[in-house]
Amino acid sequence: MIKKFARDELPELLGQLTRWQLSADKSAIQRSFKFADFNEAFGFMTRVAIKAQEMDHHPDWSNAYNKVDITLSTHAAKGLTERDIKLATFIDSITPAA
Amino acid sequence: MIKKFARDELPELLGQLTRWQLSADKSAIQRSFKFADFNEAFGFMTRVAIKAQEMDHHPDWSNAYNKVDITLSTHAAKGLTERDIKLATFIDSITPAA
Numbered sequence: 001m002i003k004k005f006a007r008d009e010l011p012e013l014l015g016q017l018t019r020w021q022l023s024a025d026k027s028a029i030q031r032s033f034k035f036a037d038f039n040e041a042f043g044f045m046t047r048v049a050i051k052a053q054e055m056d057h058h059p060d061w062s063n064a065y066n067k068v069d070i071t072l073s074t075h076a077a078k079g080l081t082e083r084d085i086k087l088a089t090f091i092d093s094i095t096p097a098a
Numbered sequence: 099m100i101k102k103f104a105r106d107e108l109p110e111l112l113g114q115l116t117r118w119q120l121s122a123d124k125s126a127i128q129r130s131f132k133f134a135d136f137n138e139a140f141g142f143m144t145r146v147a148i149k150a151q152e153m154d155h156h157p158d159w160s161n162a163y164n165k166v167d168i169t170l171s172t173h174a175a176k177g178l179t180e181r182d183i184k185l186a187t188f189i190d191s192i193t194p195a196a
Contacts, residue, residue: 042144042147052136053137064158
Protein backbone atom coordinates (compact mmCIF):
# COMPACT_ATOMS: atom_id res chain seq x y z
CA MET A 1 0.00 0.00 0.00
CA ILE A 2 1.12 3.52 -0.75
CA LYS A 3 2.53 5.23 2.32
CA LYS A 4 1.01 8.44 3.58
CA PHE A 5 3.26 11.34 4.45
CA ALA A 6 4.01 12.03 8.08
CA ARG A 7 2.84 15.40 9.35
CA ASP A 8 6.39 16.71 9.66
CA GLU A 9 6.99 15.96 6.00
CA LEU A 10 4.06 18.09 4.85
CA PRO A 11 5.48 21.63 5.08
CA GLU A 12 8.29 20.84 2.66
CA LEU A 13 6.06 18.93 0.25
CA LEU A 14 3.41 21.60 0.23
CA GLY A 15 5.95 24.38 -0.07
CA GLN A 16 5.74 24.12 -3.83
CA LEU A 17 1.96 23.90 -3.86
CA THR A 18 1.35 27.41 -2.62
CA ARG A 19 -2.11 27.66 -4.13
CA TRP A 20 -3.44 24.63 -2.24
CA GLN A 21 -4.82 24.69 1.28
CA LEU A 22 -4.26 21.91 3.76
CA SER A 23 -7.48 20.67 5.35
CA ALA A 24 -7.94 21.13 9.09
CA ASP A 25 -7.23 17.45 9.79
CA LYS A 26 -4.22 17.53 7.43
CA SER A 27 -5.55 14.59 5.44
CA ALA A 28 -6.32 16.49 2.23
CA ILE A 29 -5.44 19.52 0.12
CA GLN A 30 -7.97 21.80 -1.52
CA ARG A 31 -7.98 24.42 -4.23
CA SER A 32 -10.74 26.48 -5.84
CA PHE A 33 -10.71 27.57 -9.45
CA LYS A 34 -12.69 30.17 -11.37
CA PHE A 35 -12.85 30.17 -15.15
CA ALA A 36 -14.37 32.40 -17.81
CA ASP A 37 -17.39 30.16 -18.30
CA PHE A 38 -18.68 26.59 -18.14
CA ASN A 39 -16.96 25.55 -21.35
CA GLU A 40 -13.58 26.50 -19.90
CA ALA A 41 -14.34 24.95 -16.50
CA PHE A 42 -15.47 21.62 -17.92
CA GLY A 43 -12.61 21.58 -20.40
CA PHE A 44 -10.25 21.90 -17.45
CA MET A 45 -12.09 19.13 -15.60
CA THR A 46 -11.77 16.87 -18.63
CA ARG A 47 -8.00 17.35 -18.72
CA VAL A 48 -7.80 16.54 -15.01
CA ALA A 49 -10.09 13.51 -15.47
CA ILE A 50 -7.89 12.02 -18.17
CA LYS A 51 -4.78 12.50 -16.03
CA ALA A 52 -6.54 11.11 -12.96
CA GLN A 53 -7.56 7.98 -14.85
CA GLU A 54 -4.00 7.54 -16.16
CA MET A 55 -2.73 7.79 -12.57
CA ASP A 56 -5.61 5.72 -11.16
CA HIS A 57 -5.94 8.50 -8.61
CA HIS A 58 -9.13 10.53 -8.68
CA PRO A 59 -10.15 13.88 -7.20
CA ASP A 60 -13.20 14.68 -5.12
CA TRP A 61 -14.58 17.73 -6.85
CA SER A 62 -17.56 19.91 -7.52
CA ASN A 63 -18.53 22.32 -10.26
CA ALA A 64 -21.04 25.14 -10.57
CA TYR A 65 -20.94 26.95 -13.91
CA ASN A 66 -17.44 28.53 -14.04
CA LYS A 67 -16.28 27.37 -10.61
CA VAL A 68 -14.47 24.16 -9.72
CA ASP A 69 -13.46 23.03 -6.22
CA ILE A 70 -10.98 20.17 -5.93
CA THR A 71 -10.01 18.10 -2.90
CA LEU A 72 -7.15 15.63 -3.12
CA SER A 73 -6.51 12.85 -0.64
CA THR A 74 -5.52 9.21 -0.78
CA HIS A 75 -8.44 7.38 0.77
CA ALA A 76 -6.62 4.04 0.97
CA ALA A 77 -3.86 5.65 3.02
CA LYS A 78 -6.21 7.93 4.97
CA GLY A 79 -4.04 10.92 4.23
CA LEU A 80 -1.81 12.63 1.71
CA THR A 81 0.59 10.65 -0.43
CA GLU A 82 2.92 11.34 -3.31
CA ARG A 83 0.00 10.70 -5.65
CA ASP A 84 -1.78 13.79 -4.34
CA ILE A 85 1.32 15.91 -4.79
CA LYS A 86 1.77 14.59 -8.33
CA LEU A 87 -1.84 15.24 -9.32
CA ALA A 88 -1.83 18.71 -7.71
CA THR A 89 1.38 19.55 -9.57
CA PHE A 90 -0.20 18.48 -12.84
CA ILE A 91 -3.31 20.57 -12.10
CA ASP A 92 -1.15 23.60 -11.36
CA SER A 93 0.70 23.05 -14.62
CA ILE A 94 -2.48 23.40 -16.69
CA THR A 95 -3.90 26.42 -14.87
CA PRO A 96 -2.69 30.00 -15.24
CA ALA A 97 -0.83 31.49 -12.29
CA ALA A 98 -3.23 33.23 -9.91
CA MET B 99 -36.81 36.22 -17.63
CA ILE B 100 -37.82 32.60 -17.36
CA LYS B 101 -40.69 32.10 -14.93
CA LYS B 102 -40.28 29.80 -11.97
CA PHE B 103 -42.95 27.27 -11.17
CA ALA B 104 -45.39 28.00 -8.38
CA ARG B 105 -45.31 25.54 -5.50
CA ASP B 106 -48.70 24.11 -6.39
CA GLU B 107 -47.44 23.28 -9.88
CA LEU B 108 -44.55 21.19 -8.58
CA PRO B 109 -46.27 17.91 -7.66
CA GLU B 110 -47.52 17.38 -11.20
CA LEU B 111 -44.24 18.40 -12.81
CA LEU B 112 -42.18 16.23 -10.53
CA GLY B 113 -44.57 13.31 -10.87
CA GLN B 114 -42.61 12.09 -13.86
CA LEU B 115 -39.24 12.65 -12.18
CA THR B 116 -39.65 10.00 -9.53
CA ARG B 117 -35.93 9.53 -9.02
CA TRP B 118 -35.34 13.19 -8.09
CA GLN B 119 -35.78 14.66 -4.64
CA LEU B 120 -37.16 18.12 -4.03
CA SER B 121 -34.95 20.21 -1.76
CA ALA B 122 -36.35 21.30 1.60
CA ASP B 123 -36.92 24.86 0.37
CA LYS B 124 -38.46 23.55 -2.88
CA SER B 125 -36.05 25.59 -4.99
CA ALA B 126 -34.07 22.66 -6.42
CA ILE B 127 -34.17 18.98 -7.29
CA GLN B 128 -31.41 16.52 -6.51
CA ARG B 129 -30.40 13.06 -7.63
CA SER B 130 -27.44 10.83 -6.78
CA PHE B 131 -25.89 8.39 -9.22
CA LYS B 132 -23.52 5.47 -8.78
CA PHE B 133 -21.60 4.01 -11.69
CA ALA B 134 -19.26 1.08 -12.20
CA ASP B 135 -16.15 3.24 -12.05
CA PHE B 136 -14.72 6.70 -12.71
CA ASN B 137 -14.61 6.20 -16.45
CA GLU B 138 -18.34 5.56 -16.54
CA ALA B 139 -19.13 8.39 -14.10
CA PHE B 140 -17.13 10.99 -16.00
CA GLY B 141 -18.46 9.75 -19.33
CA PHE B 142 -21.95 10.39 -17.99
CA MET B 143 -20.92 13.84 -16.75
CA THR B 144 -19.54 14.66 -20.18
CA ARG B 145 -22.86 13.80 -21.84
CA VAL B 146 -24.69 15.99 -19.33
CA ALA B 147 -22.15 18.80 -19.80
CA ILE B 148 -22.66 18.87 -23.55
CA LYS B 149 -26.43 18.95 -23.14
CA ALA B 150 -26.19 21.62 -20.43
CA GLN B 151 -24.10 23.84 -22.68
CA GLU B 152 -26.55 23.36 -25.56
CA MET B 153 -29.38 24.42 -23.22
CA ASP B 154 -27.30 27.15 -21.56
CA HIS B 155 -28.50 25.66 -18.31
CA HIS B 156 -25.88 24.10 -16.07
CA PRO B 157 -26.01 21.73 -13.10
CA ASP B 158 -24.40 22.13 -9.71
CA TRP B 159 -22.70 18.81 -9.22
CA SER B 160 -19.99 16.86 -7.49
CA ASN B 161 -18.10 13.68 -8.24
CA ALA B 162 -16.05 11.24 -6.19
CA TYR B 163 -14.77 8.26 -8.17
CA ASN B 164 -17.93 6.41 -9.30
CA LYS B 165 -20.43 8.71 -7.59
CA VAL B 166 -22.11 11.79 -9.00
CA ASP B 167 -24.53 14.11 -7.16
CA ILE B 168 -26.53 16.57 -9.22
CA THR B 169 -28.59 19.56 -8.10
CA LEU B 170 -30.74 21.42 -10.60
CA SER B 171 -32.16 24.88 -10.03
CA THR B 172 -32.60 28.05 -12.06
CA HIS B 173 -30.58 30.63 -10.17
CA ALA B 174 -31.91 33.58 -12.18
CA ALA B 175 -35.48 32.63 -11.22
CA LYS B 176 -34.54 31.55 -7.67
CA GLY B 177 -36.43 28.32 -8.10
CA LEU B 178 -37.38 25.52 -10.46
CA THR B 179 -38.27 26.23 -14.07
CA GLU B 180 -39.04 24.23 -17.16
CA ARG B 181 -35.29 24.19 -17.89
CA ASP B 182 -34.68 22.07 -14.80
CA ILE B 183 -37.41 19.65 -15.77
CA LYS B 184 -36.01 19.40 -19.29
CA LEU B 185 -32.45 18.79 -18.14
CA ALA B 186 -33.57 16.26 -15.50
CA THR B 187 -35.61 14.43 -18.14
CA PHE B 188 -32.55 14.28 -20.40
CA ILE B 189 -30.40 12.98 -17.55
CA ASP B 190 -32.96 10.28 -16.77
CA SER B 191 -32.99 9.30 -20.43
CA ILE B 192 -29.27 8.50 -20.44
CA THR B 193 -29.18 6.61 -17.14
CA PRO B 194 -30.43 3.08 -16.59
CA ALA B 195 -33.61 2.68 -14.57
CA ALA B 196 -32.79 2.31 -10.87
